[in-house]
Amino acid sequence: EPAPVPRAGWAPTRPPALTVESGGRRRCVTPAQQPGTGGVSLQRYCSCPARTMRGSGSGAGSLRLLLSLAALWLSDANEPGTAMTTRDINQQTRKSISDYTVKEHDLSTPGSHLTTQDFNQQTEENISNLTSAVYSISINGFSSAPVEENVILYSPANIALSCNLTSPSTDSATVNVTWKKDNETLRSSSVTFNETKHVWSTQYMLKIRDRNQMGNYTCVFKRDQEVKATFHLQVPQIEGKEHHVVSYVGDSVVLVCKSIKYIPISWIWYMSNGSDQVAVNDSLMPDKYTVDEKYANITKLKILKISEEDDRSYWCQAVFKLGESKGKVSLKVLTYMTPLKPFLAIAAEVIILVAIIFLYEMYSKKKQMHAEDEKEFEQIEQLKSEDSNGVENSTTRHRKV
């Protein structure tokens, strides 16, 4: 395979601190990492007197270019795997650009065509301002429970995950630290390890570029016991609605999903069909589903002419640069009969009460009239008897009240 031609303006940076010569190949080791610490080591090849990456056409730049070309050719001459060489060089130059390094799982994967991609990434690094952040967990003692932390990542960034173990014991045994990603041990030169009195700290530097770097990263401290802390790197979670949305047959409903702090690239709606999820295609059925995306961080799915089949769960999926996440909204469809039944029950009870009260009123009025009729009758009778008995018998006329 032909040796890749470096692009103009490309030159490796940062001279290595020391150079070890062995077997005709120059091996450079950057000061940050010493071989043999913490079980992490990396073999690298370097082209030595490199400084900046950005130079384009300066004199020093062209000298570096020549030297790197020479190194390339030299390694080409000795090494069977051109691809590997290139990659390693790229790797190293990438490393020498920035302070952080990317861990590759192993160096044996062929990747000759990675060159362009690497270049792209590299130029991308040059252009964009990537955020850097440090996330740390402190562990107290070897007997503490495993600690977990959720790290929300929205866009590519350079991050450092750091674990600090404080153990007051005076045991002088050495502490081994390992980093794992999703239960696979990482071997990387991007790990630092510090040991002071009773405090062991380790830091793992990561470049987050796409979804492959997301996952669970665990740092494990081991002496006689083992203690670990886990960072869950994930995309922002979308909250659907915990409670179902109620709607009626023939009506229309709007299902809303929001992503408050982070703006997704796009949204996709799914509906559940049995046990799997089917995408909701609003262009296929425009009079049934409409997706409103007026604002980028809110999506609204409007469902028209609801029928009983629409009683299912809907998922809104937010697509981010580093992955996707889903929120669930479930729809419950009722017919008008459902609330009508309690209403009719209450209405019936009301009618019964009205009838009872009405009848009671009629009854009491009748009783009153009856009593009054009786009283009048009695009075008339009394008057008649008094008249017949004579005037002297008439005393005060009682008006019965």
Add this chain to the structure above:
Amino acid sequence: EPTATKEEQQPIPPPDGGWGWMIVLHFFLVNMLVMGMLKTFGIFFVVLQEEVGGSSEQISWIGSIMSSLRFSAGPLVTIACGKLGDQLTSIIGAGLVSSGCLISTQATSISFLCVSMGLLLGLGFACLYQAAAVMTARYFKKRLALSNAIARSGMGLTFILAPFTQLLIDFYGWQGTLLIFGGIMLNLVPSSMLLRPINTKNLQDFSGRNVHSGSLTQSKPPATLTSHLDEISTTETQVNNRLENAAGLESPVPCRQPLLDFSLLKDPFFCIFAWSFLFSQLAYFIPTFHLAARAKTLGIDSMDASYLISVAGIIEAVSQLLSGWIADQNWIKKYHYHKTYLILCGITNLLGPLATSFPLLMVYTVSFAIFCGGYLALLLPVLVDLVGVPRLHSSLGFASFFAGIAAIAGPPIAGWLYDYTQTYAYSFFFAGTCYLIAPISFFFEPSVHKWKLRKEEELNKVST
């Protein structure tokens, strides 16, 4: 004890019991359901915003129209009661409320809801409330404060309605909930039928003109001016009825009570009451609205805040009962209690901003609930004491109208105060100040009393 009458037209003294307790039951239901609906509107607010759309300002218009029309429609209700009678007006009110709920289920926009939920419900509430209040005043005289307090304790139960409403909304959606609410409000129709008319045609309006009919020569020095007035009116009607029976004719009632008595607006007693009612209503809504928000700014979580509100509700109900019972013992005139409670409310609110932690806020809430319940229970009895039962409808109508203005103005003023000063402390200061301004008018009562007595004596001298 109530004496059975031959005809309904025979004036009887207020029963103070008997069928009166049915009236109290109805008033209790009215308080519970009306206030419950008004208070749970906040829950509907959230749901409506999500489902029907519209800005929060538009939706809060519905609530404002509902709660202000409940007061401001007072004069309209007075006319309706005068023409149709209390029972029929109450039934119409119940019908308005339930039909408003039912129509709202078909709503598609906020303006529709403003009319169906705001207007209809507000009118219905006003009809129900005023008719029930006046009927209670007719049936109770010696135990008016206690019966009023018992009826008002229905408001204390409204805190049950909130989780119930939330449950219904989760189950049936807001439309189903409104449908069921319409049914529940329909229960007020049979309870309105309990409002048996009593003495409806007899107690006439006592105006200055009736004085020279000669019935002032009746004995008994009256305890208060209004009992004097009542005496006069009852003896007046007794005289009329005896004349009727003697003559065997139906003589027309000498003085027709105008349906809406605008002369009330010039009556100083009414002015005293209206002033105090206006300011106390202005102040009332503010602490209740802002209590939860203030708890939040102090870092108290919403569970504890709602606990605070329900505690306030219960204590207010209990305090109303106690205050009503105490007032009925007639140790001193009722408006003295009213004054004292208002002043204490004012002081509590002025000290309110000092409450910066949960226990202190609880202390504030409890004391505010006690004093608030105290003065609320006495609103109706004090009005009856000042104005008398014959003119109760008109005075309640007008007083409610002014209270409605305060009810509309109160929350926005408080909100503006918060926006301007960025702290809730000033809302409490404002409320406290209003509560302190309110009882000022009562300090004029003795002088007004003397002025009125003097005026009557002058008219007496003129007539005799």
